[in-house]
Amino acid sequence: MNLPYPGRPSGPSDHVHDQLLHLPFPAAAPRLRILLTGDATAMGTDKLAYSVNPELTALLVYRTGPGNYAGVVLDKRHAQVWGRTKQDLWFTALANMAHDRFQGYTLTSGADTDVHVVSGIDWPGTAHVMRLPDLVRAPLPFGAVVMLPDSNTMIYAVLRSRRSLPMLPFLHQTFRPLAASAPPVSDQLLWWRDGRVSGMSARPTPDGGVQIRHSPEFSRLIDHELSP
Numbered sequence: 001m002n003l004p005y006p007g008r009p010s011g012p013s014d015h016v017h018d019q020l021l022h023l024p025f026p027a028a029a030p031r032l033r034i035l036l037t038g039d040a041t042a043m044g045t046d047k048l049a050y051s052v053n054p055e056l057t058a059l060l061v062y063r064t065g066p067g068n069y070a071g072v073v074l075d076k077r078h079a080q081v082w083g084r085t086k087q088d089l090w091f092t093a094l095a096n097m098a099h100d101r102f103q104g105y106t107l108t109s110g111a112d113t114d115v116h117v118v119s120g121i122d123w124p125g126t127a128h129v130m131r132l133p134d135l136v137r138a139p140l141p142f143g144a145v146v147m148l149p150d151s152n153t154m155i156y157a158v159l160r161s162r163r164s165l166p167m168l169p170f171l172h173q174t175f176r177p178l179a180a181s182a183p184p185v186s187d188q189l190l191w192w193r194d195g196r197v198s199g200m201s202a203r204p205t206p207d208g209g210v211q212i213r214h215s216p217e218f219s220r221l222i223d224h225e226l227s228p
Helices: 015-020 025-031 076-082 086-097 125-136 167-178 216-225
Strands: 032-037 049-053 056-063 071-073 102-107 115-120 144-150 153-158 186-193 196-200 202-204 210-212
Touching: 015 071, 025 032, 025 056, 025 076, 025 086, 032 071, 032 086, 032 125, 049 196, 056 086, 056 186, 056 196, 076 086, 086 125, 102 125, 115 125, 115 167, 125 144, 125 153, 125 186, 144 167, 153 167, 167 186, 167 202, 167 210, 186 202, 196 216
Parallel strands: none
Antiparallel strands: 032 056, 049 056, 056 071, 102 115, 115 153, 144 153, 144 186, 186 196, 202 210
C-alpha cells in the first residue's frame, strides 16, 4: 500500500497561507486536520495549537493536498476571518480525521491489555491520539498510554487495572525499534484520559525495562483508582 509522502507543516512564508485568508470557511473546513510536532516555540505564539508540554504540541493545520501529509499551520487570523473559535476549528479537524484511513496490528503483552500499533494512510497516525476513543470503541475510564515512535505511528494500550501495568515495559520495547531510524515525535509516555493528554519521561533500563517518571495524577491513578 502506497502511503502519502510525509511532508512538513508549512510556515507563514508559503503562498497558500495568505490565500487561506480569502477562502470561505465552508471551502476550507474539509481540509482541516491536527498534526503533532515537538517544541513549537519557534513558530511563535499566534498559532492555533494546544501544548501538551514543552516537548509536544498539537497544531491545527490546513492540508495542502491529498498526495502528502503537508499542511499550513493556522493562526489566530484564520479563526477571526472565518468567524470561528479555536475550539470550533479543533472539533472540525477531529471530525474530518474520522474519515482518514489507518491500518494497524495488535500485540499480546502478557498483561490484561493488548498493545496496538497504528499507522496512518490518509493522514499521520500520530494525530489519532487526539481521537483515541474512536479507535478503541470501548469505555476508557482510566484512559490509555501512548507512545509516538515516528510521525506516522502511534502505539497505545488501554489501562484496565493494576494488572495492566506489566504491559509498560513491553510497550516501550515495541517503541524502541520503531524509533530507531529517526528521532521520535516524542520519547515520552503519554497518558490519554478524558480528552486530555499528558506526558511523562520514559527511559530504558539496562535489564530491558523502562523507568517512568510518574506524574502526580498517574501515581494517584495507580495507587487509588485502578483495581487489583
